[in-house]
Amino acid sequence: xxxxxxxxxxIGIGRSTVLVISASGNxxxxxxxxxxxxxxxxxxxxxxxxxxxxxxxxxxxxxxxGGSSVPILPDYLVCKTATGEDRLMTYESLSDGGFATGSMxxxxxxxxxxxxxxIVRNTWNFSRFYHHESCGQCSPCRxxxxxxxxxxxxxxxxxxNMGDMDLLVDVAKKIEGNTICPLGDAAAWPIAAxxxxxxxxxxxxxxxxxxxxxxxxxxREPIMPKAPSAVTA
Amino acid sequence: MDxxxxxxxxxxxxxxxxxTILQAARLIGKEVAPPAMxxxxxxxxxxxxxxxxxxxxxxxxEKDPRPMPxxxxxxxxxxxxxxxxxxxxxxxxxxxxxxxxxxxxxxxxLDCPICDQAGECHLQDLSxxxxxxxxxxxxxxxxxxxxxxxxxxxxHMTRCILCYRCVKVADQLTxxxxxxxxxxxxxxxxxxxxxxxxxxxxxxxMVDVCPVGALTDKTFRFKSRVWFLKPxxxxxxxxxxxxxxVLWKYGKEIYRVTGRKDQWGEVDEWICNxxxxxxxxxxxxxxxxxxxxxxxxxxxxxxxxxxxxxxxxPETLPKKQLS
Ligand code: SF4
Ligand code: SF4
Ligand code: FES
Numbered sequence: 001x002x003x004x005x006x007x008x009x010x011i012g013i014g015r016s017t018v019l020v021i022s023a024s025g026n027x028x029x030x031x032x033x034x035x036x037x038x039x040x041x042x043x044x045x046x047x048x049x050x051x052x053x054x055x056x057x058x059x060x061x062x063x064x065x066g067g068s069s070v071p072i073l074p075d076y077l078v079c080k081t082a083t084g085e086d087r088l089m090t091y092e093s094l095s096d097g098g099f100a101t102g103s104m105x106x107x108x109x110x111x112x113x114x115x116x117x118x119i120v121r122n123t124w125n126f127s128r129f130y131h132h133e134s135c136g137q138c139s140p141c142r143x144x145x146x147x148x149x150x151x152x153x154x155x156x157x158x159x160x161n162m163g164d165m166d167l168l169v170d171v172a173k174k175i176e177g178n179t180i181c182p183l184g185d186a187a188a189w190p191i192a193a194x195x196x197x198x199x200x201x202x203x204x205x206x207x208x209x210x211x212x213x214x215x216x217x218x219x220r221e222p223i224m225p226k227a228p229s230a231v232t233a
Numbered sequence: 234m235d236x237x238x239x240x241x242x243x244x245x246x247x248x249x250x251x252x253t254i255l256q257a258a259r260l261i262g263k264e265v266a267p268p269a270m271x272x273x274x275x276x277x278x279x280x281x282x283x284x285x286x287x288x289x290x291x292x293x294x295e296k297d298p299r300p301m302p303x304x305x306x307x308x309x310x311x312x313x314x315x316x317x318x319x320x321x322x323x324x325x326x327x328x329x330x331x332x333x334x335x336x337x338x339x340x341x342x343l344d345c346p347i348c349d350q351a352g353e354c355h356l357q358d359l360s361x362x363x364x365x366x367x368x369x370x371x372x373x374x375x376x377x378x379x380x381x382x383x384x385x386x387x388x389h390m391t392r393c394i395l396c397y398r399c400v401k402v403a404d405q406l407t408x409x410x411x412x413x414x415x416x417x418x419x420x421x422x423x424x425x426x427x428x429x430x431x432x433x434x435x436x437x438x439m440v441d442v443c444p445v446g447a448l449t450d451k452t453f454r455f456k457s458r459v460w461f462l463k464p465x466x467x468x469x470x471x472x473x474x475x476x477x478x479v480l481w482k483y484g485k486e487i488y489r490v491t492g493r494k495d496q497w498g499e500v501d502e503w504i505c506n507x508x509x510x511x512x513x514x515x516x517x518x519x520x521x522x523x524x525x526x527x528x529x530x531x532x533x534x535x536x537x538x539x540x541x542x543x544x545x546x547p548e549t550l551p552k553k554q555l556s
Pocket of ligand 2: 395439
């Protein structure tokens, strides 16, 4: 910055220059990093200079690259885009593929999940946050965030049913874009994305209520994302 | 002043600058006017909360024809020259509105059989005309205790849809603000400052602006169903307000007094509490004759079909809209 605008613009790629990323989750070096945008996501997660890889050498399961409101990505879409290119730490690359196979760099709140983490529980946790944060002025967000939280809570506790996923997607769709402020969108996106990429894990919660009663069930029986061909985008 | 041209559901009208899409649609007529639960013409800064009036702007203006990226609240969006708007003609709008109605209802008690508002309730009309026929909500509904705000008004918060209209009345019509919204999200509630009574000459108007049965007239509580009563325009010499009211009568007896509402359910002139609560003898009033009710609720007796738009089936849409 001290070197002036022209120097600053040389850093990074296009619109993406430098950004402060707050990395958290199951990584060896959680913390705040100032990165030059354009490095690969792979480098950011696995190099010792940044996150230092997944703790205990576990497998990467998923990543929320830009704060809790952006779509979550399953392992196979974190480091590569749907077209097989390296995913870079830039606004453009992280949103490659739109919401179907991409995400957003958003606020730079970078969360990494290892193989033992439960996406249903995580999604419920996010929805609790947005339910609590809703200011309550406009109806879709005020009522919708609470509704989605309740449905996710029962799914998480193994009391959901197979229709709940479609219900959540529909409720999320009816909130998204129809609220006064973007909090409604922020509440809707992560839920829609989690179901888009991890529907089988939600179904697991419906089908195995006794197993998911234990919130740490993922440690005994990791549920990994399904291969791309099995995913209906 | 220059007039701006706007087309709503294929009907074009010219309106002065500053007119909102909702107002323009109302000028065209009720077959294109979106429902509005929170906007109230007479209350400044009202609107924008409920999202029932969402419409699609398919062409921004003559100068910048790009469509707007999201549905917009028609009560808060002003018309641009050459704008094209879709309301009932857009499946996207109809679907989004169904969602809004569902959201408004999931925490609503639907205790219409014991609710004084039934029959003149905007939420009943809204859900009948724009909602789905069943609920997908399977959890406990939010409830609150009833409280009295002053000796004339009861707040049944459980029924409130948080339209903020009463807050604006309290703010704009009455001196000293003792009434507002506390908490946030889906536990937000209408309340008064430390259970204070809302006590001033125009507080009764909060009952008139409330679209649902959350604020009701205690002097009328459980006295009758509104559709058994006959409304009459009447006036009296009042030193506080215009004195122009509607008397709701059963035989000779006056059951309640309200402001005069137009076809959009908005009062023409605010009335004072003396007229509303204390003048219930026929000799207090000069009657002008029976009031024509334009609304399509059951209060207009057997008129329900007349103005109803069944959003599901295009065949039943008013002809004008389809042409
Ligand atoms: S406010 Fe309207 S919908 Fe609610 S209980 Fe009363 S009449 Fe029924
Ligand atoms: S009490 Fe009535 S007027 Fe006040 S916010 Fe609730 S629904 Fe609206
Ligand atoms: S009437 Fe427009 S948002 Fe409520």
